[in-house]
Amino acid sequence: MESDTLLSLFIILYMCFLQNERMILEEDELFRSERRRRIRRRRELERIEGQLRRSSRSRQASTLQQLPATRDVGCQTDPLQRHNVGTKLSFKILQPHISSEAVQATVSCKEFGVGTSTAPYAATLPVLSTPIKRTAKRPCLDLKEKEEDPFEGSSSVVASQGLDATYDPADSNQLSGVASSPTHKIKKFIVYETCIMELFEVCPVCQRVCNVRTQRLGTFLSVKQLCPHCQFSRHWNSQPLLxxxxxxxxxxxxxxxxxxxxxxxxxxxxxxLQLQIFQYDTFRWHAKNFIEPAIVNKWKTSQDMMLQRLSEEDKVIVGGDMRADSPGQSAKFGSYTMMDLKTNTVVDIQLVQSNEVGGSYHMEIEGLQRSLALLDAHGVTLDCIVTDRHLQIQKFLRESNITQFYDVWHVEKGISKQLEKDCRMKDCGKLQHWRRSIKNHIYWTAASSTTGPERVAKWTSILNHVQDIHIHEDPIFSKCLHPLRKTTDKSKWLTAATPAFYKLQKVMTNKRILKDVAKLSPHHQTSSFEAFHSVILRFAPKNVVFPFLGMLCRLYLAALYYNENAGRPQATTSAGDPLFKVHLPKGRKGECRAKPVKTEPTFRYVDDLMDLIFDKVFVDPAPYIEEVLQIPIPPDLCAQYE
Structure with a gap:
């Protein structure tokens, strides 16, 4: 009984299946007949459209031939001149294209910078039984447009400028804010590979899976999309091509x-970050052909303007100092900096390699000679020069009849080190209380004196002052200028013929110290050189080896940055009060001081260099490279060895 029931149930299910199959076949036949009817209708519409287009062209040509050669100014009834453009709108595949006055864009940003081409797919496009989700209108390009390879030298203007493929120079409404910007000023974003590939997986016309091919060159990505069904294709570049x-x-x-x-x-x-980047050889090729020539040209232009300004002044006060680049036991490079102390700007930088002058000891005098020769060639009249106490510099300036002053900090540093050493000796502990006063005294001596003998007289007066004697035998400085006060604690004063006073007298009356004190700079110092040398460390660290031209260009960059930000004002609060911060200098042994806070630095030199590289150097690098080739580059240190 159960087997009969199961057999009956199976027969019923089988009959239902056959009926369902029959219905599916009938429906499929209806679909095929409907598809054939639509194809015939589409072909007929295409034929009619072609006939209308040809007849319209013939009527327009005959009308233009019948127009008179002259035209009345007051009459505007002449037919307008028109151009027919073939489109696929009659196939109801593409949606209307809308352009705004401010920006040209389609529904999504994926159409930006994409070159497209379509094959004559209308006659062979199959009509599906299910409705198709249509994409935004894609402009139809000329079918004969040549497909371009980004790795060949035939990049299109549309792709190189980052414009849409339908860009027409005659149509001002299609200009966008992005396209009108220079290439190097367009904003950039980090885009993941999967997000890019999502834009090309499906054909925007028939919504089917496409064949996608990618090519990469450093940070550049090129995507080529081809639909095997409707032959739709497009080519997209992630960057403009120069x-x-x-x-x-x-x-x-x-x-x-x-x-x-x-x-x-x-x-x-x-x-x-898994970000794609080019190799170091590519970076060096860019630097050699575009970046370094632009830096040299930018510095030379800025330097010529400064020298022209200095040549118009009567007397110029400059300062000079050298920075030795010595990553090992001896210095390889010596960069001598010449600075205008009135404006606190770097006027000249001379890079000297040790094998040019026979050793690192002679690099500073060679850099000074080159800088002075450059100033003299531009007609700059020197009033004086402020340097350190280098013996070769002293001799050269003395023989050249150039007035030389010494930086106070260099002299004070040597005296303070000697006094600190003496304070540790037996019975010399009182000197520790006078170290700070002696340091201040040497700065006051330099700032308040006008002649060398006056500086010496004020400097030696400290020997009487530490004994509580304020009347001096020297007529140039006969007494102390501070008000006389009665001392209650006499233990702090020194006494003659004691070890502490003897050590102090030996340091203060040293012949070389007295000679150097007479030449202390009264106003301008070289403290700005130390600030500039710290800037150089940001561009050329001592633990990194650079070639000669690379080192020179990085010195130029440091000078451009320093000159731009040397005169920054002090930052203020919202209420207008000046800002300060607590500073703990290493040389003050735990003492703190209030240091003014400067405003944020600017980097206009970077924008100027970018404009120069992309607008001029990249277009025609020959004259800029020629300027670099004029720089004498010495051979490497290893070239003198077999």
């Missing part, structure tokens, strides 16, 4: 170089 060079690659190299960043450290950051 000739055959991706703009992002050279922009990254320039940004790394002019910012003083190490390429090796940047490469580690990119690898940690």
């Amino acid at each position: 000739g055959s060079t991706p703009a992002g690659n050279i922009h990254l190299s320039a940004a790394v170089y002019v910012s003083g960043v190490s390429f090796s450290k940047l490469e580690k950051i990119f690898k940690a």
Whole structure:
């Protein structure tokens, strides 16, 4: 009984299945007949449209031939001149295209910078039984447009300028804010590979899976999409192309170089982020052909303007100092800096390699001679020069009849070290209480004196002052200028013929010290050189080896940055009060002081260099490279060995 029931149930299910199959076949036949009818209708519409287009062209041509050669100014009834453009709108595939006055864009940002091409797919496009989700209108390009390879030198103007493929120079409404900006000033974003590929997985026309091919060159990505069903294709570049060079690659190299960043450290950051980057050889090629020539030209232009200004002044006060780059036991490079002390700006930098002058000891005098020769060639009249106490510098300036002053800090540093050493000796502990006063006294001596003998007289008066004697035998400075006060604690005063006073007298009356005190600079000092040398460390660290030209360009960058930010004002609060911060200098042994807070630095030199690189150097690098070739570059240190 159960088997009969199961058999009956199976027969019923089988009959239902056959009936369902019959219905599916009938429905499929209806779909095929409907598809054939639509194809015939589409072909008929295409044929009619072609006939109408040809007849319209013939009528327009005959009308133009019948128009008179002259036209009345007051009559505006002449037919307008029109152009027919073939479209696919009659197939109801593409939606109407809308352009705004401010920006040209489609529904999504994926159409930006994409070159497209479509094949004659209308006659062979299958009609599906299910409705198709249509995408936004895609403009139809000329079918004969040549497909371009970004790795060849035939990049299109549309792709290189980052414009949409339908951009028409005659249509001002299609200009966008992004397209009108220079290439290096367009904003950039970090985009993941999967997010990019989502834009090309599906055909925007038939909504089917496409064949996608990618090519990478450094930070540049090129995507080619081809639909095997409707033959739709497009070519998208992630960056504008400058000739055959991706703009992002050279922009990254320039940004790394002019910012003083190490390429090796940047490469580690990119690898940690899985960001694609080019190799170091590419960075050096960009630096050699575009970046370094631009830096040299920028510095020479800025230097010529400063020298022209100095040549118009009667007397110029300059300062000079050398920074030795010695990552090992001996110095390889010596960069001598000449600075205008009135305006606190770097006027000249001379880079000297040790094998040029026979040793690192002679690099400073060679740098000074080159700088003075440059100032003399531009007609700059020197009033005096402020330097340290280098013996070769003293002799050269004395023989050249150039007035020389010494920086007070260099003299005070030597005296303070000697006094600190003497304070540790037996019975010399009282000197520790006078170290700060002696340090202040030497600065007061330099600032309040006008002649060398006056400086010496004020300087030696400290020997009487520490004994509580304020009347001096020297007529130039006969007594102390401070008000006389009665001392209650006499233990702090020194006594003659004691070890402490003897050590102090020996330091203060040293012949070389007295000679140097007579030449102390009254107003301008070289403390700004120390600030500039700390700036150089940001662009050329001592633990990194650079070639001669690379070192020179980084010195130029440091000078450009320093000159731009040397005169920054003090920052203020919202109420207008000046800002200060607590500073603990290393030389004050735990003492603190209030240091003014400066405003944030600016980097206009970076923008100027970027404009120069992209607008001029990249377009025609020959004259800029020629300027670099005029710089004498010495051979490497290892060249003198077999």
